[in-house]
Amino acid sequence: MPHDTLSITDNRTGKTYDLPIANGTIKAMDLRQIKTGDDDFGLMSYDPGLANTASTKSTITYIDGEQGILRYRGYPIEQLAERSTYLETAYLIVFGELPTAAQLEQWEFDINCHTLLHINIQRLISTFRYDAHPMSIFISAIASLSTLYPDARDVTDPANRRLQIERMLAKVATIAAFTYRHNYGWPFNYPDDSLSYVGNFLKMMFRSTEVNYRPNPVLERALNTLFILHADHEQNCSTNTMRVIGSSQADPYSALAGAAAALYGPLHGAANEAVLRMLEQIGTIDNIRPFIEKVKSGDGRLMGFGHRVYKNYDPRCKIIKHIAGEVFEVTGHNPLLDVALELEQIALQDDYFISRKLYPNVDFYSGLIYRAMNLPASMFTVLFAIPRTCGWVAQWLEMLTDQEQKIARPRQIYLGPDIRDYVSIDRRG
Numbered sequence: 001m002p003h004d005t006l007s008i009t010d011n012r013t014g015k016t017y018d019l020p021i022a023n024g025t026i027k028a029m030d031l032r033q034i035k036t037g038d039d040d041f042g043l044m045s046y047d048p049g050l051a052n053t054a055s056t057k058s059t060i061t062y063i064d065g066e067q068g069i070l071r072y073r074g075y076p077i078e079q080l081a082e083r084s085t086y087l088e089t090a091y092l093i094v095f096g097e098l099p100t101a102a103q104l105e106q107w108e109f110d111i112n113c114h115t116l117l118h119i120n121i122q123r124l125i126s127t128f129r130y131d132a133h134p135m136s137i138f139i140s141a142i143a144s145l146s147t148l149y150p151d152a153r154d155v156t157d158p159a160n161r162r163l164q165i166e167r168m169l170a171k172v173a174t175i176a177a178f179t180y181r182h183n184y185g186w187p188f189n190y191p192d193d194s195l196s197y198v199g200n201f202l203k204m205m206f207r208s209t210e211v212n213y214r215p216n217p218v219l220e221r222a223l224n225t226l227f228i229l230h231a232d233h234e235q236n237c238s239t240n241t242m243r244v245i246g247s248s249q250a251d252p253y254s255a256l257a258g259a260a261a262a263l264y265g266p267l268h269g270a271a272n273e274a275v276l277r278m279l280e281q282i283g284t285i286d287n288i289r290p291f292i293e294k295v296k297s298g299d300g301r302l303m304g305f306g307h308r309v310y311k312n313y314d315p316r317c318k319i320i321k322h323i324a325g326e327v328f329e330v331t332g333h334n335p336l337l338d339v340a341l342e343l344e345q346i347a348l349q350d351d352y353f354i355s356r357k358l359y360p361n362v363d364f365y366s367g368l369i370y371r372a373m374n375l376p377a378s379m380f381t382v383l384f385a386i387p388r389t390c391g392w393v394a395q396w397l398e399m400l401t402d403q404e405q406k407i408a409r410p411r412q413i414y415l416g417p418d419i420r421d422y423v424s425i426d427r428r429g
């Protein structure tokens with residue numbers, strides 16, 4: 001018998017089946033042959049939250065959750081965080097290789113060409129209430145881009161796909177900055193192509209009356225690193241959403257809006273906002289232990305802790321913790337950092353968190369850095385969505401060009417009522 005097989009005996013029938021094993025998986029469809037009779041549909045696997053289901057093969061991001069390893073296209077996140085720029089990393093993630101100098105220059109030029117927003121999108125942003133959550137505005141504006149670029153619906157044309165990818169990477173930063181300006185009632189700052197992607201974003205956010213605004217280089221570098229760390233994270237909730245919507249061949253703006261909507265939830269990309277609110281609620285070091293006891297008794301969660309894949313320290317969190325120190329040297333010390341550091345120490349020594357392998361994740365310290373940069377907590381998830389756009393579009397592209405992919409359509413186990421007759425309203429009890 002070949003070694004790379006799995007033998008399954010169905011005790012209902014006594015039959016044995018040999019299923020091939022490839023890449024540490026069996027094909028779910030191979031289970032379908034396991035039947036009790038001709039009218040049996042065949043066996044399926046049940047996996048809520050897809051916790052143990054590989055929905056795709058991918059060459060983009062490698063994670064070893066037990067070891068705390070993250071690599072984009074084979075490159076360790078630590079090296080990219082230290083040496084790369086966000087746009088260079090985006091190129092790597094989307095196209096698979098680091099660009100040559102000429103490719104990078106062209107890529108930066110192409111993205112810069114698309115940073116302006118059509119006046120209709122600017123007007124759309126302006127119509128939202130002054131206190132609308134920036135993530136809600138962001139999602140709506142992204143979805144609306146599909147009205148301006150109907151050509152995006154031709155997802156089968158490689159040149160067209162590249163054009164839309166450049167547009168998406170460029171416009172998310174402008175939309176993000178405009179949501180912030182709108183919340184404060186300030187005029188929009190138009191893009192400046194003499195700056196880096198991150199520098200331009202900071203200028204669109206923060207330029208007030210200065211004629212020659214220049215971003216603080218330490219903050220620019222810190223945000224560049226944060227963008228690299230957030231660029232992709234394989235098949236998480238929002239990426240899966242991008243792939244699922246894209247699998248119907250919907251235009252990429254609609255898929256991107258869906259992915260951003262998935263990111264908006266507090267169990268995913270809005271955790272950084274929730275972390276800051278949690279730290280503010282705890283307030284001082286004295287309140288940490290009672291807070292942890294509350295969490296352990298099942299009342300709430302320790303936000304910024306735990307991860308579906310990492311059962312070890314999130315490698316991004318280590319880098320972010322280091323950046324936080326550099327940023328606070330420029331912006332001044334934030335006492336909430338002391339609360340965060342102590343909270344982490346206490347949790348890491350507590351059996352509740354140790355036994356469940358709950359470690360700080362990417363969101364635990366990022367909110368503190370954003371706050372030090374004067375960003376309101378409501379903007380934190382938007383700051384996650386900007387760089388994650390590159391991961392979303394790379395995964396979308398990979399899905400569209402993968403011959404094995406089909407429209408996403410999972411199965412269910414129906415446990416509802418059996419057939420019954422309609423009862424008229426006057427006869428219902």
Ligand code: ACO
Pocket residue numbers: 266267268269271295300301302303304305306307308309356358361362363
């Ligand atoms: N605080 C307290 N307990 C927790 C936490 C937490 N942050 N996370 C998990 N647990 C506990 C659960 O209560 C459960 O305990 P039990 O076995 O006694 O019932 C156990 O750990 C396993 O938890 P699950 O919810 O099954 O783990 P899952 O892998 O489904 O969830 C998740 C992962 C959603 C990230 C979770 O850890 C969580 O809610 N964390 C807080 C929110 C957060 O920081 N999200 C950001 C994640 S990173 C990102 O999306 C960018």
